[in-house]
Amino acid sequence: MEELVDEDDVRAYIAQGFTHDKISDLLTGQFPSVRGFSARSVRRYCKEHDIHWTTPVTDDELQREVEKGVEAVGPTYGRKTMKGYLATQGLYGIGEARVGRALKEAAPEYHQSRQASAARRANPIPYYAEYFGHKLHIDQNEKLGMYGVTHVAAIDGYSGKLVQTATMPLKNNQVIYRDVFRPVALTYGLWDQLRVDHGSEFLLTLFVQESLSAQRTNTSRECYVQSDSRRNHPIERIWGEVNQRVNYPIKAALNILVEQDALDLTDEKSKFSVSSVAMETSKVGMARFVDSWNMHPIPGRGTPDFIWTQQNRAAPIPPYAVPSLHEAVLAYEAATGGTLVPPHTFGLDVLAHSPAKTLEREQQMRHNFNLEDIFSRAVNGDGTLLQQAVTYHRRLTESLL
Known part of the structure; x- marks a missing residue:
């Protein structure tokens, strides 16, 4: 041995x-x-070799770390996902039971809320993926669409590992290819099969997947499948987690601005401001969720990150073989005769043609607001800092004209 x-x-x-x-x-x-x-x-x-499950973290130390975790990620992380979050902070090998007790002690009201809504419905649709690299599911989430925030995520069907996420103002073929599919191909390789819904926003991604299909591990499978969104279930189940842990707290805070007539969504400049702030805030929540999710324990199998290292059969592909965004767009338009809409903002950025003023706005926003604080407070039910940041961004933009 x-x-x-x-x-x-x-x-x-x-x-x-x-x-x-x-x-x-x-x-x-x-x-x-x-x-x-x-x-x-x-x-x-x-x-x-002095390898043990036991951890030097005392109960008091664990309690403090869990309290910090709850402050960072909010009320919806249960013992498994919180254990994953703690692992991202360098705390490994802590039993789920200990984490569960610490969570209950840290925020009893959050614990009761999770218990009350703990009726988890098992997915009734049979699903099978043979190994990491068999099925890649990509989908978009527009729960914050009215505020100019769209998430797109890619998940491996075998391991449950979230391999890439991106947040954009509006779903867009070019952005999805550039920020989701291409990074996945360069980092992990090609999946045997890409699975998406029937949305037209995936046309460029499907085109490139098909053009590279001869380099897959198993070329006998269909290189992609388009199905009803409800049948894209591995990624659909993730969105439920994202909504609770990222989208809904942000949406609740922004809804108050609209209800109080402090945010006019018919005004293009206001739309750009709310989109800019909400996107950057939600990116904080998405990053925390993805890292925690990929480190959460799956009974009998390990974490998604661990499963990936054990059963990785995504087909490696040299970087030069994966077309750049410009190359992919040219190839798609030449082959299909169609035209792809370029990336665009939600609302109007009146400073877009002044890089110096745009930079000044970014610097002022960073000086006055901390995105991690904004998210942490919003996810724990206090959206005032997020609301202030949106209002400030709008007024700052006007002052820089």
């Missing part, structure tokens, strides 16, 4: 919460013709 097993790998297994029996099964599967990977051998190996 000493000669074949990498100590870092065993430490990673333990960090994911795997038992000695589970690690024994994994090693036996990796080395089927080799003896000596019994649970007893694994236990002895861990003892000799």
Whole structure:
């Protein structure tokens, strides 16, 4: 065992919460013709190399870290996702039960709310993905669409790993290709099959997926499938989490501005201001959610990040083979005779033609507002800082004209 097993790998297994029996099964599967990977051998190996599940974090220290976590991500993170969030902060190997107790103590009202809404509906539609790289699901979320915020995410169907997200003012073919599909291909490779709904915003992405399809791991599969949005279920289930943990708190704060006639969505300059602030705020929440999600434990399998490292069969592709946005647009328009709408803003940016004034606005916004504070307060039910930032952005833009 000493000669074949990498100590870092065993430490990673333990960090994911795997038992000695589970690690024994994994090693036996990796080395089927080799003896000596019994649970007893694994236990002895861990003892000799000082590898333990136990963590030096005391209950008091854990309580403080969980309280910080609740402040950062709000009321909807349960023990699994909070454990993932803590891992992003460098705290590994903490049992779910401990995290659950700390969550209950940190915010009893949040705990009761989660308990009351804990009726999780199991997905009734059979779903199967064979390995990481089999099915890639991409979809858009427009719950904040009226405020100029659209999220697009890509998730691997086998591991549940969110491999890319992007936030944009309006869904757009070029932005989705540039900020979602192309980074995924360059970072991970090509999936056997891309699955999207029937929206026209994926035309460029589907065109490039098809043009590269000969380089996939399994070329016998259809290179893409378009289906009803409700059947794109791995990504649809993610949106429920994103709505609760990112979109709804932001939307609630912005709705108050509209109800109080402090935000006029018929005014193009106001639309640009609310979109700019809401997008940057939601990016904070999305980044926290994605990192936490990819580190949350899946019973018996590990985290999405861990599963990816064990079953990665996405087909590597050299960077030069993945067309740039400009190359992809030219190829698509030449092949189809169609025209793709270029990226555009939500509302009107009256400073767009003055880089110096645009920079001055960005600097003033950063000086007066901290996006992480804005999100943390909004997700915990206090949207006043977000509202102030939107109003300030609008007035600042006017003053710089």
